[in-house]
Amino acid sequence: MGSTCLSACGAELSGTADTAAACWHPSPNFGPRRDGLTPSLIVIHYTAMHSASAALQRLCDPSVEVSAHYLIGAEGHCWQMVAEDQRAWHAGAGQWCGFDDINSRSIGIELDNRGDHPFAEPQMVTLERLMKDIMSRWSISAQGVIGHSDMAPGRKIDPGPRFDWPRLACQGLADLRSCDEGPMDPTFELFRRMAHRVGFTSPVEDEALLSAVRLRYRPWARGSLAADDFIPLGPSSSRS
Template sequence: MKSVTAAIVMALTITACASAPPAARTPQQPEWHPSPNYDVRSAQMIIIHQTEMESAEAALLTLQTRNSGGRVSAHYLIGKDGRLYQLVAESSRAWHAGASRWGGVADLNSSSIGIELDNDGVAPFSTAQIDTLLQLLGDISARLDIPRHLIIGHGDIAPARKRDPSPLFPWQRLAEAGYGLWPRAPLAPVPAGFDPWAALRLVGYDLRDPAAAVRAFHRHYRGNEDEQWLPGDAEILHDLQLQLMEMPPAQAVDPVSDVRRNM
């Protein structure tokens, strides 16, 4: 009888062990074997915005907190009086570009520096503000080795969603100081067979919404927001294309391949 009882107990024990859940395993901790073969992620372009708010103080509050449209930030904010604020370290990813694309690059938050300008979208940009912007552009582009033609607007990278900075923004003044791409005078005649759409794409514009792309191009280079091609557009695009093609390889950066090299 004792042997039968012992056999039953043993069987029950084996059954219980078989049905019990396995013990939780402690995740294996990796062994740290550092490699020197890496680069720190760095910005490849600079994107200029306008706040479209009543003051720099109001913009700071929005850029530092949650808001109804979701959390946003920028690396820098420049007030109308030229005062410079920094909100995010240049090595960090600020949330300023949103759904956007330039030269085939879609994740522009990871590859750009965002600069907000205190402007309501209607008023001209102040001299003090642009003076500070030029100083900041010189500092950032020199330290981070950002190609100076890759200084663009929020409306350029998101033409279907954004229109900042406004047509009043002085892109020509920036170009005369060496920042951004601008057509040279006098403009050369356009060769036979010239394709303005191909040139617009080469400059960097996203053509998935053609009318929006043309509108963004006009805002930047013509000071208007017309969605149809205008006389003189082809000559401007031809010159911009020539400038990009004439740049030395070290300056004519392909944003797509350059970002991939830093991934």
Template sequence: MSSPNHSERRGGMTPRLVVLHYTAMASFAEAKARLCDPAHEVSAHWLVDVDGRAEALVDEARRAWHAGAGAWGGCQDVNSASVGIEIQNDGMSPFPARQMAGVERLLGDVLGRWGISPAGVIAHSDMAPLRKRDPGPRFDWRRLALGGLSVWPEDRVAKAQGFSSWAAEFGYRGPEEAVLGAFRLRFRPWGRGPVSAVDAGLMQDLAQRFPAVL
């Protein structure tokens, strides 16, 4: 374990979520250096390189400092309730197939180790929609869902006015505009404009099948 930036999980919590990030840095070495620098006071449990290699930086039993301010469902202290995975990516580039395969292997291990459901795998942007965009619109969430490592909505439409209530049921917290942006980053990155019947329908499906229970 390489990073000194960790603490005890508060309130006796154990991981119930996995939060995925991109590093937004030029290289694995730079990202690791930052995550292991006590001056920056940030860390993650895992760092995944472009070739799929995963390196442990913080023991999963400890509280890594990766999520920051935000919430998911009823959980306000996401750091204490989650495992954080940083994925080496500059924030603009595609995620290589070998890297996605490495993320899948790691996720399978983490979910099995802690009994976390696929619905517990979320984006940093999901739990902090006002301030974060990672892992961004180029990350392949549907691939994870097809492998049973995340969730994906079934096609349907619904009244746009119901979007916010369904979003809260699924787990999002924040103003509608910010939540819509986070939702689209993950599920409809091509979406534009105000909430549509498609946005609302997809969110309704997610809320009904995968309501947040934290």
């Protein structure tokens, strides 16, 4: 698929990749970051499409008006479609740590995956290498690495329950939350307060918030709010 580097899709847009790991394949779907913002977040997505080629075509289609900075195929090939200092159109409506316009604050990485199967090893290796490069270049902390579902609970579920967040956390590439005991009497009021403290600030219903936190930290969990749902959110300020 290396020939796609010279595709007619946005080929008139000059530029080079920000990282040696990527093939420059420009998309016309981008604009300047607003209010002088620079990247402080990395948002991870899955494509939910049948192939990387199909995703690449869509992310470069001006009629669709979506894009991301990077796309990583299952075999580990990486394309860059939007320069890191520009605003790609990948996150949409949502909020993280009380801030909106996530597009202006983030770098978006799409992973070739339908959401119903594990992420390929070559793809994860490329992702880790790319993230280290981006995080170093923009001084992005592990706390600044989030999933699409983190900032858009109830609207998005990617990168989904099959994504290996613990793998990234063990390398310092994602937030490793503390393992504190949950409260004896779990309530959504306390859950929302603790989730808000770690970044889940989108104004959504209780169940949407619970689903988003579970997707990130406990994707196997089912049923009603439980004490274990509080564990990855760190120590609570009050105990029942």
